[in-house]
Each structure stands twice: as C-alpha cells, then as structure tokens.
Amino acid sequence: xxxxxxxxxxxxxxxxxxxxxVLFVLASTLFVNSDAVSGYFTKxxxxxxxxxxxxxxxxxxxxxxxxxxxxxxxxxAVGAYTGGIFLKAVDAAKATGGTYYLYIAxxxxxxxxxxxxxxxxxxVPALRLKGDYxxxxxxxxxxxxxxxLTNIDSVLGFDLTYGAxxxxxxxxxxxxxxxxxxxxxxxxxxxxxxxxxHGRAILSIRENEIAAESCGIRTTYYKVMAFTMxxxxxxxxxxxxxxxxxxxxxxxxxxxKSIEILVMVVLGGMGSMLGSILSATVLTAxxxxxxxxxxYRMVVYSLVLVLMMIFKPTGLLGQxxxxxxxxxxxxxxxxxxxxxxxxASHE
Amino acid sequence: xxEQKTKLVEVPGGIIPERDVGQPPVLEVRHLGIDFGGLTxxxxxxxxxxxxxxxxxxxxxxAGKTTxxxxxxNVYQPTRGHILLGGVDTRGKKTYEVxxxxxxxxxxxxxxxxxxxxxxxxxxxxxxxxGYNLGSSVLRLPAYWKQEKEAKQEALSLLSIFDxxxxxxxxxxxxxxxxxxxxxxxxxxxxxPKILLLDEPAAGMNPSETAELMExxxxxxxxxxxxxxxxxxxxxxxxxxxxGIAVLNYGRIIAKGTPEEIRKNPVVIxxxxxxxGGATDAEG
Ligand SMILES: Nc1ncnc2c1ncn2[C@@H]1O[C@H](COP(=O)(O)OP(=O)(O)OP(=O)(O)O)[C@@H](O)[C@H]1O
Ligand SMILES: [Mg+2]
Numbered sequence: 001x002x003x004x005x006x007x008x009x010x011x012x013x014x015x016x017x018x019x020x021x022v023l024f025v026l027a028s029t030l031f032v033n034s035d036a037v038s039g040y041f042t043k044x045x046x047x048x049x050x051x052x053x054x055x056x057x058x059x060x061x062x063x064x065x066x067x068x069x070x071x072x073x074x075x076x077a078v079g080a081y082t083g084g085i086f087l088k089a090v091d092a093a094k095a096t097g098g099t100y101y102l103y104i105a106x107x108x109x110x111x112x113x114x115x116x117x118x119x120x121x122x123x124v125p126a127l128r129l130k131g132d133y134x135x136x137x138x139x140x141x142x143x144x145x146x147x148x149l150t151n152i153d154s155v156l157g158f159d160l161t162y163g164a165x166x167x168x169x170x171x172x173x174x175x176x177x178x179x180x181x182x183x184x185x186x187x188x189x190x191x192x193x194x195x196x197x198h199g200r201a202i203l204s205i206r207e208n209e210i211a212a213e214s215c216g217i218r219t220t221y222y223k224v225m226a227f228t229m230x231x232x233x234x235x236x237x238x239x240x241x242x243x244x245x246x247x248x249x250x251x252x253x254x255x256x257k258s259i260e261i262l263v264m265v266v267l268g269g270m271g272s273m274l275g276s277i278l279s280a281t282v283l284t285a286x287x288x289x290x291x292x293x294x295x296y297r298m299v300v301y302s303l304v305l306v307l308m309m310i311f312k313p314t315g316l317l318g319q320x321x322x323x324x325x326x327x328x329x330x331x332x333x334x335x336x337x338x339x340x341x342x343x344a345s346h347e
Numbered sequence: 348x349x350e351q352k353t354k355l356v357e358v359p360g361g362i363i364p365e366r367d368v369g370q371p372p373v374l375e376v377r378h379l380g381i382d383f384g385g386l387t388x389x390x391x392x393x394x395x396x397x398x399x400x401x402x403x404x405x406x407x408x409x410a411g412k413t414t415x416x417x418x419x420x421n422v423y424q425p426t427r428g429h430i431l432l433g434g435v436d437t438r439g440k441k442t443y444e445v446x447x448x449x450x451x452x453x454x455x456x457x458x459x460x461x462x463x464x465x466x467x468x469x470x471x472x473x474x475x476x477x478g479y480n481l482g483s484s485v486l487r488l489p490a491y492w493k494q495e496k497e498a499k500q501e502a503l504s505l506l507s508i509f510d511x512x513x514x515x516x517x518x519x520x521x522x523x524x525x526x527x528x529x530x531x532x533x534x535x536x537x538x539x540p541k542i543l544l545l546d547e548p549a550a551g552m553n554p555s556e557t558a559e560l561m562e563x564x565x566x567x568x569x570x571x572x573x574x575x576x577x578x579x580x581x582x583x584x585x586x587x588x589x590x591g592i593a594v595l596n597y598g599r600i601i602a603k604g605t606p607e608e609i610r611k612n613p614v615v616i617x618x619x620x621x622x623x624g625g626a627t628d629a630e631g
C-alpha cells in the first residue's frame with residue numbers, strides 16, 4: 001500500500017464510475033426493451049430491482065446499524081399505499097410528457113418521505129432504549145400497519161385504502177428503466193452516506209455503542225437517521241411495487257414479507273451492499289425458476305437462515321463490498337497484487 | 348527527557364502543580380459519590396487537576412477507579428457531588444456532550460471498533476472535528492472533500508505518535524494487544540480533548556512497551572498541552588510520570604500527594620499490603 005502502487009485519483013474514480021453506471025443503465029434498458037427479452041422476463045427483472053432496493057434499505061438498519069427490525073414490509077406498505085393513492089389522485093395515467101414523469105418522481109419521493117416519517121415515529125422511542133426493543137416494536141408496527149390498512153376506511157368514513165378488497169386501478173408507472181434508475185440512485189446515495197462521517201458514526205454504533213458515545217457521537221440521533229433512511233428507501237420500493245402491480249392488498253405486507261427481505265440481507269452478508277444485491281437477485285429469480293417448489297419457499301428460507309447462522313454467520317460476502325475502482329487498480333498493478341487469483345493469467 | 352518534577356502546592360480541595368496556581372483548574376470534582384443499590388462504590392471523591400498535569404489514580408482491585416472514570420464521562424450519573432469541567436457543571440449531560448466539552452477516555456477492557464480499519468477508528472474520533480452536513484456527503488460537495496482530506500492527514504499524524512501510520516488500513520481487531528491499547532489513546536486524542544482519561548493503558552504490555560508508552564504519554568501532554576489522568580497498577584509507570592497521585596480504597600480517597608509522599612505513606616502501604624503485612628501482589 002506504499003508509494004509505488006498506482007491508484008486512480010479521486011475525481012477520476014467518480015468520473016469513471018459515473019460513466020460506467022450510466023452506460024450500464026442505458027445498455028440494460030435498451031436490451032430489455034428490445035425484442036430479445038420477453039415481457040415475462042422483464043417483469044421478473046423489475047421485481048428483482050424492487051427487492052434489491054428493499055434488501056439494501058434493510059441492510060442499512062441491520063448490517064450497518066446492527067439493529068434487527070422485523071417490520072420492514074410495514075414501511076414498504078406505507079410507501080406503496082402513499083404512492084398508489086397519490087398516483088390515483090393525480091390520475092397519472094392520463095398525464096402526458098413531462099407531467100407524467102414529474103408525477104412519477106413526486107410519487108416516489110413522497111412515498112419515501114412518508115415512510116421515512118413513520119421511520120422517525122417508530123425509531124425515536126424504540127432506539128432510545130438499549131437492547132432488543134426495536135425488534136419487538138417493529139414487529140408490532142408491521143402488524144399494526146396491515147390491520148390499519150385493512151380497517152381505516154370504516155374509521156374515516158370514506159374510501160382511502162379500500163380495505164381487504166384492495167386498492168385497485170393504480171396507474172402502472174413502473175418500468176424497467178424506472179426501477180433501474182431507483183436501484184442505482186439508492187445504491188449511490190447509501191454508498192455516499194456510508195463513506196462519510198455520518199456513515200462512520202452509524203458503523204461505530206454497531207461496533208461499540210459505549211465507545212461511540214465516548215467519541216462524541218450522538219448515538220440516538222444517528223440510530224434514528226439510519227433507521228429513517230432505511231424506511232425511506234423501503235417506501236420508494238413500495239411505490240415502485242404499487243406502480244408495478246397496479247393493485248395493492250394489505251395482506252401482501254405481512255410478517256412473512258419482512259422475513260423474506262431479512263433473509264436476503266442475512267444471506268448476502270450483513271453490512272455488504274453487494275451481498276444484499278446478489279442475494280436479492282438470486283432469491284427472487286430462483287423461486288421463479290423452480291416454480292414447482294414455490295410452496296416450500298418459506299421452509300427453504302428458514303433452512304438457509306439456520307444453516308447460515310451455523311456455518312457462516314457473517315453471510316456469504318461478510319462485509320465485503322464491490323468497488324469498480326479497486327478492480328481497475330488491481331489490473332493496473334498486476335505484479336504487486338498480493339491476491340491469489342490474478343498473477344498468472346494477466347501476464 | 349528531563350526527569351524534573353513539577354512542584355505541587357496545596358490549594359483548597361486538592362493539590363495542583365505550582366504553575367497552575369491562580370488559574371482555574373481544568374477539572375474540579377467535589378464530593379462525588381455513587382451508590383449501586385446498597386453498595387457505595389465511590390464516596391466523597393475530591394479531585395482537582397491542572398491544565399497540563401499528569402495525575403494518577405491508583406488503588407487495589409475494586410476500589411472504584413473505573414467507576415470514577417465512568418462518573419467523569421457521565422456513563423453513570425452521580426448520586427452525590429459535582430463535576431466542574433472548565434467551570435461548567437456537567438450534571439445531566441450525555442456522554443457525547445461531555446466528550447465535546449473536552450473529556451476523552453480509553454477503556455480498561457478495550458472497546459475499539461473492531462471490524463473497521465485503524466484509520467476509520469481515528470476518523471470516528473474526529474467526527475465532531477468535521478462539520479460538513481448530510482447533503483455534502485450525498486452530493487460530495489467541496490466541504491466533504493476538504494474536510495475528509497484534512498481529517499485523514501490529521502489522523503495519520505496522530506497515528507504517527509505511536510508509529511502506527513502504516514497500520515492505517517488494518518482492521519483494528521487484528522492488531523496485537525499493545526497496539527490496540529495505543530489505538531484507543533489515538534482515537535481519544537482525535538476527539539481533541541482537554542483531559543485524557545487512561546484506564547490501565549499499560550495492562551498487558553511488556554516492560555519495553557510500557558517504557559515507550561510512558562515516554563509517549565509525556566510527549567502527548569507536551570504536544571497537546573492537555574491534562575492526563577491515568578489509572579494504572581504498574582507502580583513504576585505511575586511513580587515515574589505522575590505529578591500528583593490520588594489513592595482510592597473502598598471508594599474513598601485515602602491519600603493524595605506527590606509520588607514520593609505516596610510511596611512513603613503508611614496508610615497507602617497498609618491498603619496495598621494489608622494490616623497484618625501479609626504480602627500480596629499489589630504491584631504485579
Ligand atoms: N454498574 C455497576 N453496578 C453495580 N456495581 C458496580 C457497577 N460498576 C462497578 N460496580 C462495583 O463498584 C466497585 C468498584 O468497581 P471498579 O470497576 O470501579 O473498580 P476498579 O478500581 O476499577 O478495579 P480494577 O482495578 O479491578 O479495575 C466494585 O465493587 C464493582 O463491583
Ligand atoms: Mg477498573
């Protein structure tokens with residue numbers, strides 16, 4: 001790690017990464033929109049994208065902050081219903097041109113914000129307490145949200161969520177490009193926050209709360225910040241989900257949905273964004289590929305969780321994270337790479 | 348390093364170096380006490396320390412030394428008494444607020460951010476030294492770049508006190524024991540304190556490491572002009588670098604004075620060796 005090692009200077013890194021990401025988004029969109037990819041396959045890709053956002057958002061609270069929220073689907077539900085009701089209210093399907101995209105952007109941001117507000121409301125009381133209160137409180141929250149969504153209309157006296165029969169005819173605004181853009185933006189924002197003094201403060205709480213506090217970190221503040229970020233992106237994912245399905249039912253956001261997201265994070269490696277992305281992809285695609293076994297999905301999930309905890313409690317990737325620049329740098333320094341794999345093949 | 352000892356003088360409530368007479372003490376503790384249920388862990392603890400004094404807190408196991416540190420940093424709220432930090436009463440403040448006011452500490456049972464790098468550990472200490480906001484992080488505004496760059500340089504320079512700058516990218520949990528203790532000191536220094544509390548900094552170190560640590564504590568005091576209070580069982584270290592020492596037994600101060608006075612004090616000898624003179628390994 002000394003002087004003679006070639007590294008890419010910072011602004012250059014960002015430039016390279018930005019160009020690569022933009023190219024990737026455009027190329028994949030063109031590819032998916034071409035005739036080569038079937039509509040069915042595109043749908044799966046969209047669900048994968050939504051699940052990726054759910055997983056990386058839960059990873060903020062679980063992997064980075066070190067808490068165990070059990071009601072992530074609750075925040076997703078808040079975002080989904082907010083987005084769905086908003087899109088219906090403004091009648092986004094009838095909008096044209098710029099207004100249409102403005103509505104979509106507004107729906108996504110609004111869903112995130114409302115879910116984030118719920119994150120603050122849950123996080124402030126739950127995170128001030130030491131210990132495992134958050135798990136219990138979020139578990140309760142997830143269930144309460146579901147019950148509220150089912151019954152709120154009779155309290156309000158007018159139709160808002162349409163109860164158990166479901167919120168229908170939501171404009172289907174979600175496209176592969178939308179999803180892709182949201183995935184990339186979520187990843188970038190989370191990455192930027194985590195590689196800053198704010199992110200380090202969040203990590204320090206996971207590592208040792210007492211030490212963090214004695215280093216001058218406002219632990220409660222940063223816990224709530226991380227938890228709110230986590231809820232925000234879950235809300236965004238919820239909005240995409242609403243715009244993808246076109247109809248919502250409270251029962252889709254139950255405890256099992258929360259566990260499903262949690263499994264993705266745990267399997268990928270708590271604290272690894274790349275891990276969350278990969279396992280969200282695999283765990284979404286696999287049940288589709290193995291339709292016959294879909295009834296046993298929860299059994300398999302539980303089994304995977306138990307086996308992970310026994311054999312690799314840090315998850316498949318541990319805290320490893322992906323870096324394009326690191327790979328480029330490795331290619332620039334073929335001989336010095338102390339790693340095992342490269343050496344020979346690159347002469 | 349010169350071995351010249353600072354002359355200490357008595358002032359009401361404590362002993363401070365002569366050079367600090369007339370200046371407000373950086374830390375002043377009055378009748379501090381805490382009860383855990385029925386157990387009085389610390390009682391009537393009076394203590395004053397000057398701006399750049401090195402003070403020692405010694406006493407047998409379970410005397411209440413670590414509890415005093417926990418009180419000073421408001422990890423525990425005192426049952427009785429006051430802590431004045433540069434004249435400000437810290438009662439009711441949070442631990443992180445006390446740190447911002449200028450008290451940093453290390454822990455007897457090391458508490459590093461183990462799976463983070465050495466550099467990140469120090470940068471976390473510098474959290475409040477950097478002021479850029481969340482927007483600057485997300486958008487990578489100039490404030491982010493400037494402050495991160497300066498902080499990194501500063502962190503490496505702090506690490507170089509202990510010749511640890513080449514370990515910057517190592518995970519803190521993978522450091523050898525002695526290096527972990529040194530990193531805790533660097534991290535505490537990174538918070539830019541006025542007072543550094545060291546809880547058994549030499550524990551687990553070999554004699555040569557301890558000798559080096561001793562030099563470094565002095566150098567830190569000189570370079571940063573801060574007060575240091577250290578808890579230590581290694582009498583050699585305490586007697587060598589502390590200008591004033593307080594001896595704690597069963598939660599009460601039984602003696603205060605210069606190292607020479609403490610060494611000769613029969614009450615202290617009794618506390619360490621027991622009434623009947625049954626030899627113990629108090630200095631081990
Ligand atoms: N949180 C607590 N609750 C109850 N009792 C406590 C607590 N913290 C400390 N004590 C008690 O207070 C007394 C002093 O403990 P303390 O850790 O301060 O001793 P010490 O002087 O640091 O000892 P050592 O040299 O072993 O580190 C002990 O009897 C301990 O059991
Ligand atoms: Mg102790």
